[in-house]
Amino acid sequence: MASGILVFSEHDGGKIKKTAFELIAKAVSLNMGPVSAVVVGNADTSALGSYGATTVYTVNGDAFSSYTTGSYTKALAAVIAKADPAVVLGAASALGKDLFPRLGARLGAGVVTEATELDNDGGLVAHRPVYAGKAMVTAKPLGLALVTVRPNSFGIPAAGSGSAEVVAVDAGVSAADSKVVIVESKKSDASVADLTEADRIVSGGRSIKSADQYDAIIRPLAASIGATPGASRAAVDAGYAPHSHQVGQTGKVVNPNLYVALGISGAIQHLAGMRTSKVIVAVNKDPDAPIFAHASYGLVDDLFDVAPLLQRELEAL
Amino acid sequence: MKIGVLLKQVPASDSRIKINGDQTGIVTDDIKWEINPYDEFALEAGIQLVEAKTASSLVLISLGGKDAEARIKDGIARGVKAKPEAIRLDDAAFVGSDPLGEARIIAAAVKKAGVVLLLTGKQTIDDDNGQVPAMVAELLDLPQVTFVENLEVSGDSLIAHRAMGSGQVDVVKSPVNAVVTCDKGMNSPRFASLPGIMKAKRAKIAVWSAADLGLEASSVGAGAAVVTEGAYRLPAERPSGKIIEGADAAAKVKELVRLLRDEAKVL
Ligand SMILES: Cc1cc2nc3c(=O)[nH]c(=O)nc-3n(C[C@H](O)[C@H](O)[C@H](O)COP(=O)(O)OP(=O)(O)OC[C@H]3O[C@@H](n4cnc5c(N)ncnc54)[C@H](O)[C@@H]3O)c2cc1C
Numbered sequence: 028m029a030s031g032i033l034v035f036s037e038h039d040g041g042k043i044k045k046t047a048f049e050l051i052a053k054a055v056s057l058n059m060g061p062v063s064a065v066v067v068g069n070a071d072t073s074a075l076g077s078y079g080a081t082t083v084y085t086v087n088g089d090a091f092s093s094y095t096t097g098s099y100t101k102a103l104a105a106v107i108a109k110a111d112p113a114v115v116l117g118a119a120s121a122l123g124k125d126l127f128p129r130l131g132a133r134l135g136a137g138v139v140t141e142a143t144e145l146d147n148d149g150g151l152v153a154h155r156p157v158y159a160g161k162a163m164v165t166a167k168p169l170g171l172a173l174v175t176v177r178p179n180s181f182g183i184p185a186a187g188s189g190s191a192e193v194v195a196v197d198a199g200v201s202a203a204d205s206k207v208v209i210v211e212s213k214k215s216d217a218s219v220a221d222l223t224e225a226d227r228i229v230s231g232g233r234s235i236k237s238a239d240q241y242d243a244i245i246r247p248l249a250a251s252i253g254a255t256p257g258a259s260r261a262a263v264d265a266g267y268a269p270h271s272h273q274v275g276q277t278g279k280v281v282n283p284n285l286y287v288a289l290g291i292s293g294a295i296q297h298l299a300g301m302r303t304s305k306v307i308v309a310v311n312k313d314p315d316a317p318i319f320a321h322a323s324y325g326l327v328d329d330l331f332d333v334a335p336l337l338q339r340e341l342e343a344l
Numbered sequence: 345m346k347i348g349v350l351l352k353q354v355p356a357s358d359s360r361i362k363i364n365g366d367q368t369g370i371v372t373d374d375i376k377w378e379i380n381p382y383d384e385f386a387l388e389a390g391i392q393l394v395e396a397k398t399a400s401s402l403v404l405i406s407l408g409g410k411d412a413e414a415r416i417k418d419g420i421a422r423g424v425k426a427k428p429e430a431i432r433l434d435d436a437a438f439v440g441s442d443p444l445g446e447a448r449i450i451a452a453a454v455k456k457a458g459v460v461l462l463l464t465g466k467q468t469i470d471d472d473n474g475q476v477p478a479m480v481a482e483l484l485d486l487p488q489v490t491f492v493e494n495l496e497v498s499g500d501s502l503i504a505h506r507a508m509g510s511g512q513v514d515v516v517k518s519p520v521n522a523v524v525t526c527d528k529g530m531n532s533p534r535f536a537s538l539p540g541i542m543k544a545k546r547a548k549i550a551v552w553s554a555a556d557l558g559l560e561a562s563s564v565g566a567g568a569a570v571v572t573e574g575a576y577r578l579p580a581e582r583p584s585g586k587i588i589e590g591a592d593a594a595a596k597v598k599e600l601v602r603l604l605r606d607e608a609k610v611l
Contacts, residue, residue: 039510094508096478096488121509125490128475132444132482137570140473156579157472161361162370165575206487207518210503215511223509227610252611270493270529271507276357276469277381277528285610296357302582306608308600314587323585323608324600332593340601344611 029171031060033110034080035103035117035126038070046118046178046224048078053181054116055079057147064191065106067091067099076191078184083191084110090200093212094122097205100129105198107134107171114151119175120223127173137168141280143180143303159276159299177303178224179282219255222272222279227286228304230257230274233265234290234330241267244334245289251341257281259291275300289330293318310334345520347399348459349390349428350450350477351406353415354380354470367576379415382465384533385526387419389495390463392531394426398497402428403457407449409434413549421536421544431457435553440566442573443471447479448564452557454480461502466491466525474525481523489518493529 032054036047047064054062055078063082064075068091072083086102103126107115115130117123119141131138142153153166153174168174222228229249235241241262249256258268260275274281276296286304291297293309293316301307302321309322310333319325326333355361355375362371379387393399404419406412416430433449441449454462462481467474474490481488493513494505502520505513507527518524536544554561562568588603590596605611 093514096490100482121491121507124474125478125488128443128478129482129488131475132447132479135444135570138443138473138475139571140467140475155472157470157576158355158359158361158370159357159469159472160579161359162363163577163579164573166571166573168571170570207489207516207522209514210517211515212508213513213515215513219511221509221511270527271511273528285604285608294358295360299357302579306604306610307582307585308604319585319587321582321585323582324603325585325587326596326600327587328593328596333597336594336597337600340597341611344601344605 029111029113031112032057032062032114032116033107033112034062034064035115035123036064036066036075037118037120037122038066038068041070043070043072043074044118044224045183046120047075049178049181049183050116050118050176051075051078051080052184053145057145059113059147059151063110063112065103067102072193074186076189077186079187079189080191082110083193084196085193086196086198086200088200090202090204093209095205095207095209096125096129097207098200099126100133101200101204102198103130104133106196109196114172114174117175119177123175127175131173134171136171136173139166139168139172139174141177142166142174143177145174145176159296160280160302161299177280177282179226179284222255222257222274222281225255225281225283227252227254228257228274228281228283229254229287229289230259230291231262231268231289232259232291233261235262235267238267244331248334248338251338254285254287259297288318289334291318292316293321345399345460346401346403346458347390347393348403348405348454348457348462349383349386349419350462350464351383351387351404351416351419352380352468353377353408353412354468357381357469363576363578368574369576377415379418380465380468382467382469382526385528385530386463386465387422388531388533389526391423391426393497399461402426403459404428404430405433405450405453405457406431407433407438407446416549417544417547418536420547421540422534424537424540424543430547430549432549432551433557434551437554437561437565440569441564442569442571443473443475444479444570445564445568447476447483449557449559450476451480451483452559453552455484456552456557460521461497462523464523464525466527477523477525487518487522488525489516489522490525491527492524493527495524495530
């Protein structure tokens with residue numbers, strides 16, 4: 028009978044992402060049977076055991092040098108057939124959100140998107156935001172459950188001393204399994220974490236007034252604490268920051284430990300994208316700006332005065 | 345080549361959400377409905393492809409009740425130059441479908457309508473599932489390209505830019521017979537023109553049932569669902585924060601950094 032939890036563990040050029048450790052630790056705490064991991068493509072899997080995975084399934088081959096839906100779906104289906112888990116967890120990343128529904132349709136399994144909390148109630152119960160975080164719902168998959176989880180939902184405990192048995196799986200995947208081919212892979216700024224996975228974010232709004240000022244004020248301030256720069260839609264639509272930086276209902280939904288909003292009013296669509304941030308700092312010269320109702324710390328002042336001072340203080344830490 | 349665009353009506357993005365008494369969903373009384381904002385990118389892309397004669401025709405497909413017709417008409421009005429057909433998928437048997445059930449219904453309609461390239465939003469902003477497009481692709485054995493911010497179609501293939509996270513953008517090539525989900529940045533959706541709105545008023549919207557689609561009623565709807573959802577509730581309120589006082593910006597900034605380090609412990 029199906030039992031246990033299999034964690035689809037993503038890696039970035041061979042380095043396992045911290046979202047995988049977060050999910051393995053959570054899977055262990057759910058107490059639903061053995062926890063295993065699956066890694067597709069060549070990666071250093073040695074740390075997975077120390078977070079509680081007892082088995083690591085690896086699928087290797089030329090077809091996995093970059094992500095394609097076809098090759099990964101076939102690989103995961105083969106590992107699921109072998110491991111026979113009750114639940115498969117993965118990060119709600121661009122990759123996870125492409126892969127899990129495809130896999131769900133192939134296996135006839137229930138898929139849950141972007142869970143932010145998981146419980147064991149005799150079976151997996153997932154809680155997830157809907158209406159862009161304005162409401163929550165409880166989802167119960169029947170049978171095999173494929174669940175993507177929003178990064179940073181649980182945090183990562185300290186690694187233990189466990190180690191996992193590595194089992195190589197041959198999924199019989201070849202280039203022919205993907206009708207989509209990657210022509211080019213452009214990596215812009217690999218040193219900066221993706222917004223959806225970022226631990227710290229510094230965002231600027233319309234009030235930043237130009238792309239030059241965004242680059243001169245928001246980016247360096249973000250860099251001073253290793254944060255990812257973000258923006259409101261107004262700033263993006265005005266061309267101050269690229270589309271990929273937009274936070275909110277029609278941008279990225281983010282979940283960092285620290286979110287700093289500079290000159291952002293706090294429109295409902297922006298709040299929808301960042302309201303689950305653990306700590307929110309708002310800098311706005313209007314004391315009545317709606318963002319202050321949601322901020323952990325509010326600073327009523329001019330961002331052009333605050334930002335350089337803040338950067339200096341943070342760099343001095 | 346026929347292009348299909350999926351349209352769903354959702355509460356306007358600035359809606360205040362209230363939960364109904366038995367927690368099965370939201371209170372819809374005061375909701376203003378709109379086309380899902382991501383579907384607008386798909387619609388605009390479809391209209392442009394027909395206007396450029398890259399595609400021959402456009403069909404708008406919406407799974408939903410009669411109340412969704414105003415949104416379908418909005419879509420027809422915007423695409424008036426592309427003379428779109430419109431199909432609404434509606435049957436008592438569809439009620440309570442989970443995303444896989446919805447995908448079965450939509451896949452059957454896509455096939456029946458003769459769609460070659462299916463364009464959809466990357467997700468809807470009500471359920472926020474983002475599952476249906478990939479499921480439709482799998483059920484029809486078509487390639488999928490999701491989260492696309494740039495799309496070019498030429499001949500029997502397409503080139504798409506998709507954001508992979510961590511600043512990585514993959515440029516991919518796919519057969520044009522595919523499912524593409526659209527993200528912000530792809531285009532700037534147009535509004536309906538007045539003549540468009542007038543024409544759309546008279547437009548016919550076909551309604552297809554489970555029988556029209558050749559679907560067993562038992563393969564869709566609540567009975568076929570492999571995920572059940574319930575207990576809708578509002579998210580936990582954030583504890584109220586504090587406004588940092590200080591003689592000047594420098595003093596406030598110093599206090600902020602102290603609080604972030606010593607109280608919130610995030611630095
Ligand atoms: C369908 C739809 C989807 C949307 N999706 C999103 C989304 O995903 N993300 C998003 O962000 N928005 C979204 N919006 C837009 C949203 O409604 C707001 O228009 C937008 O968030 C406003 O951005 P802003 O706060 O930068 O600008 P504004 O609302 O103009 O606010 C600027 C703020 O800066 C303050 N300010 C000005 N100068 C200074 C200064 N020198 N120092 C300090 N403070 C200053 C002002 O007091 C004001 O509060 C969406 C809207 C719609 C209709």
